[in-house]
Amino acid sequence: MRISRYLPKHREAIFPWIFSAVLIVWISFSIFRTGYNVAKLFTQDSHLFFLNDRQKTREVYGDIESMRQSLALITKGEPFLLVTNDGEIYFFLRYLLYPQKVYWTHNVTREDEYLHPWKYVFYPYMIPGVNEKHAVQIIDRTTDKNLGIIKQK
Amino acid sequence: MILPVVIILLISLFLSGSFLLSKITPQKENFFFLLGVGFGVFVIIIMSWMLIFSWIGIPIERSNATLLFVSIVIASLFLRTKKWPFPSVPPIGKFEYFLLLLITSLVAFVSLESVLRLPMGWDGLATWLLQAKAIYLAHGLDREIFFYAQFDSPPGIGLLVAYFYTLLGGVEDNAVLLLFSAFYVACIFVLYGSIREFTNRRVALIFVFLFASLQSVIRQAGRFDAGYVDLPLAYFFLCAGVLLLRYKFTSKPIFLLLSFLFAGMGSLIKNEGVVFFLFFLLISIRQMLPLRLKKILHILPGLLIFLAWLIYKTIGPFYPSYLSHGHLVLERVFLVSHYMFIEFFRIDRWNLIWIFLLICSVAIWRRLLSLLTFQLALFQLLAYFVIYLLTPLDALEHIHGSFDRLLLHITPLVIFSVAFCAYDILNKKSIFKIKHAKRSTA
Numbered sequence: 001m002r003i004s005r006y007l008p009k010h011r012e013a014i015f016p017w018i019f020s021a022v023l024i025v026w027i028s029f030s031i032f033r034t035g036y037n038v039a040k041l042f043t044q045d046s047h048l049f050f051l052n053d054r055q056k057t058r059e060v061y062g063d064i065e066s067m068r069q070s071l072a073l074i075t076k077g078e079p080f081l082l083v084t085n086d087g088e089i090y091f092f093l094r095y096l097l098y099p100q101k102v103y104w105t106h107n108v109t110r111e112d113e114y115l116h117p118w119k120y121v122f123y124p125y126m127i128p129g130v131n132e133k134h135a136v137q138i139i140d141r142t143t144d145k146n147l148g149i150i151k152q153k
Numbered sequence: 154m155i156l157p158v159v160i161i162l163l164i165s166l167f168l169s170g171s172f173l174l175s176k177i178t179p180q181k182e183n184f185f186f187l188l189g190v191g192f193g194v195f196v197i198i199i200m201s202w203m204l205i206f207s208w209i210g211i212p213i214e215r216s217n218a219t220l221l222f223v224s225i226v227i228a229s230l231f232l233r234t235k236k237w238p239f240p241s242v243p244p245i246g247k248f249e250y251f252l253l254l255l256i257t258s259l260v261a262f263v264s265l266e267s268v269l270r271l272p273m274g275w276d277g278l279a280t281w282l283l284q285a286k287a288i289y290l291a292h293g294l295d296r297e298i299f300f301y302a303q304f305d306s307p308p309g310i311g312l313l314v315a316y317f318y319t320l321l322g323g324v325e326d327n328a329v330l331l332l333f334s335a336f337y338v339a340c341i342f343v344l345y346g347s348i349r350e351f352t353n354r355r356v357a358l359i360f361v362f363l364f365a366s367l368q369s370v371i372r373q374a375g376r377f378d379a380g381y382v383d384l385p386l387a388y389f390f391l392c393a394g395v396l397l398l399r400y401k402f403t404s405k406p407i408f409l410l411l412s413f414l415f416a417g418m419g420s421l422i423k424n425e426g427v428v429f430f431l432f433f434l435l436i437s438i439r440q441m442l443p444l445r446l447k448k449i450l451h452i453l454p455g456l457l458i459f460l461a462w463l464i465y466k467t468i469g470p471f472y473p474s475y476l477s478h479g480h481l482v483l484e485r486v487f488l489v490s491h492y493m494f495i496e497f498f499r500i501d502r503w504n505l506i507w508i509f510l511l512i513c514s515v516a517i518w519r520r521l522l523s524l525l526t527f528q529l530a531l532f533q534l535l536a537y538f539v540i541y542l543l544t545p546l547d548a549l550e551h552i553h554g555s556f557d558r559l560l561l562h563i564t565p566l567v568i569f570s571v572a573f574c575a576y577d578i579l580n581k582k583s584i585f586k587i588k589h590a591k592r593s594t595a
Contacts, residue, residue, distance in 0.1 A: 015516045015517075015578050016579055018512065018516075019509075019516075019575060019578050020579065022505060022509055026363060030363055030504055033366055033368065034258060034366050037262055037371065038258050038259075041266070045269055048269040048270065056270070057271060060271045060273055091278055094302070095278040095279065095282060101301065
């Protein structure tokens with residue numbers, strides 16, 4: 001049963017006007033947001049138009065791209081274990097480096113270790129006072145040799 | 154150079170798909186409806202082909218992928234009929250021009266945004282684009298990726314994106330993000346074509362614009378979250394819903410066949426599609442009564458796609474779903490309802506769509522509930538409610554992290570239903586100049 005039945009008079013006329021009012025607010029809001037969105041192309045995102053692929057990669061992935069480059073150089077496609085609490089680094093590196101295998105301390109299984117032993121262990125960490133991942137440490141698991149700390153900047 | 158090729162491929166998907174669709178539909182359809190649904194028909198052909206080749210062990214190479222594409226395009230040109238309505242520009246008012254300008258700006262905006270950035274939505278990278286990369290590199294669907302990446306996500310979009318990688322000859326993830334904008338455009342076309350069936354051009358454009366300007370939709374169509382598959386899933390739900398509605402009003406079995414194909418393929422896009430298919434089956438069987446062999450034969454292709462994926466998951470080793478560790482926690486009912494309800498008022502993401510729906514629910518709940526598309530959306534929403542009661546994860550974190558994306562699945566269906574109801578109410582007295590449609594499906 002319609003609630004409008006309980007309205008004393010002009011019940012048939014009330015809902016169309018409520019609908020029209022809400023619709024007008026909705027349309028106005030959407031028009032404003034469309035303008036705001038399109039304006040972002042010329043303000044917030046305009047610098048992206050002039051970047052080449054390499055610059056764009058650096059812009060979007062930032063330090064993770066630097067890590068990827070270092071890792072690709074040292075590990076040469078061998079699987080490695082990532083020791084970090086930062087899920088973002090794991091998921092981005094897993095995608096960017098695929099088909100190279102990346103294992104993460106948070107979801108690694110005994111089967112992974114048994115079936116696909118990783119050759120390297122990789123520690124990304126922050127330099128104190130700088131809120132970015134500026135350094136990586138890679139250890140060769142077979143020889144326990146520290147392959148060094150690579151500073152990104 | 155890659156980008157123009159992707160654009161040409163996408164335009165071919167729309168045009169060839171619409172040619173094929175115009176051949177098999179019994180009546181002259183709306184031009185935009187043909188384009189929107191036709192895109193999906195071509196996509197379904199590609200996904201099915203990829204899946205069949207993977208399962209029978211034929212490696213997917215650039216040569217056979219190109220051959221498939223060229224064959225479909227040539228076949229569609231030959232099959233093109235007079236029913237395909239070449240668009241003419243009708244006389245429209247200033248407000249309609251303004252709405253068209255806004256919609257075009259939004260489409261241009263999201264398309265540019267999608268190619269300006271590299272894929273950066275973590276779920277897109279962690280699941281869907283990784284899956285596509287794996288399928289491309291393995292020349293077919295391989296179970297190994299599910300265990301390595303520890304997910305049980307269906308491979309539909311992975312197969313489609315991998316097909317594009319194969320055609321392009323490399324992992325062009327930046328250019329392929331445009332594919333997700335294409336789903337946005339296809340949703341717009343289908344919505345316009347469907348709403349236009351029962352209302353005038355102005356109202357159809359208004360609701361299409363209201364859909365196109367939703368921030369959650371814009372994000373997945375190109376800005377930041379391109380690569381997520383919630384918008385493609387929403388597109389498949391929408392097509393399945395509106396085609397079933399067409400079947401209800403015309404009783405033409407071809408619409409039943411198409412609607413089941415879309416619903417079945419939805420289960421290959423994301424796990425939520427499996428739940429949708431079950432509701433869809435339930436609702437459509439009610440529409441098909443009395444059941445006859447001819448009708449059952451028409452639902453078989455869609456049903457087979459759905460079953461094939463379930464069988465593939467069941468018979469072989471497969472990474473288990475996170476829900477397999479869950480159990481129903483009824484104490485969460487209030488908490489889950491509360492946080493789900495709050496999302497409806499997130500105007501930054503949804504503008505006023507859910508508020509408008511709530512008003513519709515109060516004013517004309519009976520009419521709304523009788524609408525097929527709304528029933529599908531409502532059942533799906535209830536299913537998400539149950540998922541949050543079942544989840545082994547922290548329920549609050551799970552809702553915060555996923556509910557906006559789950560709502561996106563049903564958004565086009567809700568916009569369609571809301572437009573339907575708004576027409577019903579606004580035609581009594583309104584400033585929107587509602588006129589009776591050329592052909593009423595209501």
